[in-house]
Amino acid sequence: MRWVLLGPPGSGKGTQARKLAETYHVAHLSTGDILRREVAEDTPLGQQARSYMDSGELVPDVLILDMIRKRLSNLRNGSGYVLDGFPRTQAQAEALDSMLGELGQTLDRVVLFEVGHGEISKRLAGRAVEETRSDDSDTIVAHRIDVYRRQTEPLVDYYRRKGLLARLNGERPIDTVFSEIQQLATA
Ligand code: AP5
Numbered sequence: 001m002r003w004v005l006l007g008p009p010g011s012g013k014g015t016q017a018r019k020l021a022e023t024y025h026v027a028h029l030s031t032g033d034i035l036r037r038e039v040a041e042d043t044p045l046g047q048q049a050r051s052y053m054d055s056g057e058l059v060p061d062v063l064i065l066d067m068i069r070k071r072l073s074n075l076r077n078g079s080g081y082v083l084d085g086f087p088r089t090q091a092q093a094e095a096l097d098s099m100l101g102e103l104g105q106t107l108d109r110v111v112l113f114e115v116g117h118g119e120i121s122k123r124l125a126g127r128a129v130e131e132t133r134s135d136d137s138d139t140i141v142a143h144r145i146d147v148y149r150r151q152t153e154p155l156v157d158y159y160r161r162k163g164l165l166a167r168l169n170g171e172r173p174i175d176t177v178f179s180e181i182q183q184l185a186t187a
Pocket of ligand 1 (some may be wrong): 006007010011012013014015016031032033035038052053055056057058060061064067084085086087088113117123124125127135146168172173174177
Protein backbone atom coordinates (compact mmCIF):
# COMPACT_ATOMS: atom_id res chain seq x y z
CA MET A 1 0.00 0.00 0.00
CA ARG A 2 1.45 3.35 -1.11
CA TRP A 3 -1.29 5.88 -0.69
CA VAL A 4 -1.75 9.65 -0.55
CA LEU A 5 -4.60 11.11 1.51
CA LEU A 6 -5.76 14.44 0.10
CA GLY A 7 -8.37 16.83 1.45
CA PRO A 8 -9.03 20.11 3.22
CA PRO A 9 -8.06 20.80 6.84
CA GLY A 10 -10.21 18.79 9.23
CA SER A 11 -11.46 16.42 6.54
CA GLY A 12 -10.26 13.38 8.52
CA LYS A 13 -6.96 12.54 6.81
CA GLY A 14 -5.06 12.05 10.07
CA THR A 15 -7.86 10.06 11.70
CA GLN A 16 -8.14 7.64 8.78
CA ALA A 17 -4.37 7.45 8.18
CA ARG A 18 -3.87 6.24 11.77
CA LYS A 19 -6.54 3.56 11.30
CA LEU A 20 -4.99 2.47 7.98
CA ALA A 21 -1.50 2.25 9.49
CA GLU A 22 -2.78 0.14 12.38
CA THR A 23 -4.92 -2.17 10.25
CA TYR A 24 -2.53 -2.72 7.35
CA HIS A 25 0.80 -2.33 9.25
CA VAL A 26 2.07 0.44 7.02
CA ALA A 27 3.93 3.61 7.95
CA HIS A 28 1.96 6.80 8.56
CA LEU A 29 3.89 9.83 7.32
CA SER A 30 2.10 13.02 8.37
CA THR A 31 4.02 16.16 7.44
CA GLY A 32 1.86 18.16 9.91
CA ASP A 33 2.69 15.80 12.82
CA ILE A 34 6.39 15.74 11.94
CA LEU A 35 6.49 19.54 11.77
CA ARG A 36 4.61 19.92 15.09
CA ARG A 37 7.19 17.65 16.76
CA GLU A 38 10.03 19.72 15.28
CA VAL A 39 8.37 22.90 16.59
CA ALA A 40 7.84 21.36 20.05
CA GLU A 41 11.50 20.32 20.19
CA ASP A 42 12.58 23.74 18.90
CA THR A 43 14.85 22.21 16.23
CA PRO A 44 16.24 24.40 13.41
CA LEU A 45 13.48 23.04 11.10
CA GLY A 46 10.86 23.75 13.78
CA GLN A 47 12.13 27.30 14.17
CA GLN A 48 11.86 27.85 10.42
CA ALA A 49 8.39 26.25 10.15
CA ARG A 50 6.68 27.76 13.21
CA SER A 51 5.57 31.13 11.81
CA TYR A 52 4.17 29.58 8.61
CA MET A 53 2.18 27.02 10.60
CA ASP A 54 0.87 29.53 13.13
CA SER A 55 -0.43 31.75 10.34
CA GLY A 56 -1.94 28.87 8.32
CA GLU A 57 0.50 29.26 5.43
CA LEU A 58 2.31 26.34 3.82
CA VAL A 59 5.88 25.71 4.93
CA PRO A 60 8.25 26.26 1.94
CA ASP A 61 8.51 23.29 -0.43
CA VAL A 62 12.28 22.98 -0.03
CA LEU A 63 11.97 22.26 3.72
CA ILE A 64 9.14 19.77 3.25
CA LEU A 65 10.85 17.89 0.42
CA ASP A 66 14.05 17.48 2.38
CA MET A 67 12.06 16.09 5.31
CA ILE A 68 10.02 13.64 3.21
CA ARG A 69 12.97 12.46 1.11
CA LYS A 70 14.81 11.37 4.26
CA ARG A 71 11.82 9.51 5.65
CA LEU A 72 10.91 7.73 2.42
CA SER A 73 14.45 6.55 1.85
CA ASN A 74 14.71 5.34 5.47
CA LEU A 75 11.69 3.05 5.13
CA ARG A 76 12.53 -0.59 4.70
CA ASN A 77 12.49 -1.50 1.01
CA GLY A 78 9.02 -2.65 0.06
CA SER A 79 7.22 -1.29 3.15
CA GLY A 80 3.96 0.42 2.50
CA TYR A 81 3.01 3.90 3.65
CA VAL A 82 0.23 6.42 3.84
CA LEU A 83 1.20 10.02 3.09
CA ASP A 84 -1.05 12.36 5.10
CA GLY A 85 -0.88 16.07 4.23
CA PHE A 86 1.74 15.60 1.53
CA PRO A 87 1.95 16.53 -1.31
CA ARG A 88 0.22 19.90 -1.01
CA THR A 89 1.53 21.85 -4.01
CA GLN A 90 2.18 21.05 -7.66
CA ALA A 91 5.94 21.29 -7.00
CA GLN A 92 5.65 18.78 -4.12
CA ALA A 93 3.62 16.38 -6.29
CA GLU A 94 6.16 16.52 -9.11
CA ALA A 95 9.06 16.08 -6.66
CA LEU A 96 7.29 13.07 -5.14
CA ASP A 97 7.01 11.51 -8.61
CA SER A 98 10.78 11.93 -9.06
CA MET A 99 11.59 10.53 -5.60
CA LEU A 100 9.39 7.50 -6.23
CA GLY A 101 11.00 7.03 -9.65
CA GLU A 102 14.44 6.95 -7.96
CA LEU A 103 13.16 4.41 -5.43
CA GLY A 104 11.54 2.30 -8.19
CA GLN A 105 8.09 2.82 -6.65
CA THR A 106 4.70 4.08 -7.79
CA LEU A 107 1.64 5.29 -5.89
CA ASP A 108 -1.33 2.91 -5.78
CA ARG A 109 -4.06 5.32 -4.81
CA VAL A 110 -4.85 8.94 -3.94
CA VAL A 111 -7.91 9.23 -1.72
CA LEU A 112 -9.73 12.57 -1.71
CA PHE A 113 -11.81 13.40 1.37
CA GLU A 114 -14.69 15.66 0.35
CA VAL A 115 -15.99 17.71 3.29
CA GLY A 116 -17.77 21.08 3.13
CA HIS A 117 -16.68 24.33 4.79
CA GLY A 118 -19.41 24.21 7.47
CA GLU A 119 -18.48 20.72 8.67
CA ILE A 120 -14.74 21.58 8.70
CA SER A 121 -15.36 24.69 10.82
CA LYS A 122 -17.49 22.68 13.26
CA ARG A 123 -14.87 19.91 13.64
CA LEU A 124 -11.90 22.22 14.07
CA ALA A 125 -13.77 24.46 16.51
CA GLY A 126 -14.43 21.27 18.52
CA ARG A 127 -10.77 20.30 18.40
CA ALA A 128 -9.70 23.83 19.42
CA VAL A 129 -11.61 23.29 22.68
CA GLU A 130 -10.13 19.83 23.37
CA GLU A 131 -6.54 20.31 22.17
CA THR A 132 -4.24 23.27 21.79
CA ARG A 133 -3.27 23.45 18.16
CA SER A 134 -2.02 26.96 17.44
CA ASP A 135 -3.73 26.98 14.01
CA ASP A 136 -7.30 25.95 14.97
CA SER A 137 -8.71 29.44 15.69
CA ASP A 138 -11.62 30.55 13.43
CA THR A 139 -9.61 33.06 11.38
CA ILE A 140 -6.64 30.76 10.83
CA VAL A 141 -8.93 27.85 9.89
CA ALA A 142 -10.63 30.07 7.28
CA HIS A 143 -7.19 30.96 5.90
CA ARG A 144 -6.06 27.30 5.86
CA ILE A 145 -9.17 26.42 3.83
CA ASP A 146 -8.38 29.23 1.39
CA VAL A 147 -4.74 28.05 1.08
CA TYR A 148 -6.05 24.52 0.42
CA ARG A 149 -8.39 25.76 -2.35
CA ARG A 150 -5.65 27.77 -4.05
CA GLN A 151 -2.54 25.62 -3.63
CA THR A 152 -3.62 22.03 -2.99
CA GLU A 153 -6.96 21.50 -4.75
CA PRO A 154 -5.33 21.64 -8.23
CA LEU A 155 -3.72 18.29 -7.30
CA VAL A 156 -7.15 16.66 -7.55
CA ASP A 157 -6.99 17.09 -11.30
CA TYR A 158 -3.29 16.12 -11.40
CA TYR A 159 -4.04 12.73 -9.80
CA ARG A 160 -7.35 12.27 -11.64
CA ARG A 161 -5.47 12.49 -14.93
CA LYS A 162 -3.03 9.85 -13.68
CA GLY A 163 -5.99 7.55 -12.93
CA LEU A 164 -5.12 7.33 -9.21
CA LEU A 165 -7.95 9.37 -7.66
CA ALA A 166 -10.71 7.89 -5.49
CA ARG A 167 -13.22 10.39 -4.03
CA LEU A 168 -15.09 9.75 -0.84
CA ASN A 169 -17.68 11.57 1.18
CA GLY A 170 -15.77 12.43 4.37
CA GLU A 171 -18.82 13.90 6.13
CA ARG A 172 -20.09 10.54 7.32
CA PRO A 173 -19.14 8.94 10.66
CA ILE A 174 -15.49 7.87 11.12
CA ASP A 175 -16.22 4.12 10.94
CA THR A 176 -18.41 4.46 7.83
CA VAL A 177 -15.62 6.37 6.08
CA PHE A 178 -13.11 3.73 7.17
CA SER A 179 -15.27 0.89 5.80
CA GLU A 180 -15.30 2.56 2.42
CA ILE A 181 -11.52 3.03 2.58
CA GLN A 182 -11.10 -0.67 3.38
CA GLN A 183 -13.12 -1.51 0.29
CA LEU A 184 -10.71 0.62 -1.76
CA ALA A 185 -7.78 -1.20 -0.16
CA THR A 186 -9.06 -4.59 -1.19
CA ALA A 187 -10.38 -3.57 -4.65
P1 AP5 B 1 -1.67 19.42 8.88
O1 AP5 B 1 -1.38 18.92 10.23
O2 AP5 B 1 -1.48 18.51 7.72
O3 AP5 B 1 -3.13 20.03 8.95
P2 AP5 B 1 -4.38 19.96 7.94
O4 AP5 B 1 -4.20 19.45 6.60
O5 AP5 B 1 -4.91 21.34 8.03
O6 AP5 B 1 -5.18 18.83 8.56
P3 AP5 B 1 -5.77 18.60 9.99
O7 AP5 B 1 -4.76 17.84 10.79
O8 AP5 B 1 -6.34 19.83 10.60
O9 AP5 B 1 -7.01 17.75 9.58
P4 AP5 B 1 -7.16 16.25 9.05
O10 AP5 B 1 -7.70 16.24 7.66
O11 AP5 B 1 -5.93 15.43 9.33
O12 AP5 B 1 -8.34 15.81 9.99
P5 AP5 B 1 -8.27 15.06 11.41
O13 AP5 B 1 -8.28 13.61 11.19
O14 AP5 B 1 -7.19 15.68 12.21
O15 AP5 B 1 -0.82 20.74 8.57
C1 AP5 B 1 -0.68 21.78 9.52
C2 AP5 B 1 0.26 22.83 8.95
O16 AP5 B 1 1.57 22.27 8.73
C3 AP5 B 1 -0.12 23.43 7.59
O17 AP5 B 1 -1.04 24.50 7.72
C4 AP5 B 1 1.24 23.89 7.08
O18 AP5 B 1 1.66 25.08 7.70
C5 AP5 B 1 2.15 22.78 7.53
N1 AP5 B 1 2.26 21.68 6.56
C6 AP5 B 1 1.90 20.38 6.75
N2 AP5 B 1 2.15 19.67 5.64
C7 AP5 B 1 2.69 20.52 4.75
C8 AP5 B 1 3.14 20.37 3.41
N3 AP5 B 1 3.09 19.18 2.78
N4 AP5 B 1 3.60 21.46 2.77
C9 AP5 B 1 3.68 22.66 3.40
N5 AP5 B 1 3.26 22.88 4.65
C10 AP5 B 1 2.78 21.81 5.33
O19 AP5 B 1 -9.70 15.47 11.98
C11 AP5 B 1 -9.99 16.79 12.41
C12 AP5 B 1 -11.02 16.71 13.57
O20 AP5 B 1 -12.22 16.15 13.07
C13 AP5 B 1 -10.56 15.82 14.73
O21 AP5 B 1 -11.02 16.38 15.94
C14 AP5 B 1 -11.24 14.46 14.44
O22 AP5 B 1 -11.50 13.73 15.60
C15 AP5 B 1 -12.54 14.93 13.76
N6 AP5 B 1 -13.01 13.98 12.74
C16 AP5 B 1 -12.26 13.29 11.83
N7 AP5 B 1 -13.06 12.55 11.03
C17 AP5 B 1 -14.34 12.79 11.44
C18 AP5 B 1 -15.60 12.31 10.98
N8 AP5 B 1 -15.72 11.44 9.94
N9 AP5 B 1 -16.72 12.78 11.61
C19 AP5 B 1 -16.62 13.66 12.66
N10 AP5 B 1 -15.45 14.13 13.15
C20 AP5 B 1 -14.30 13.71 12.52
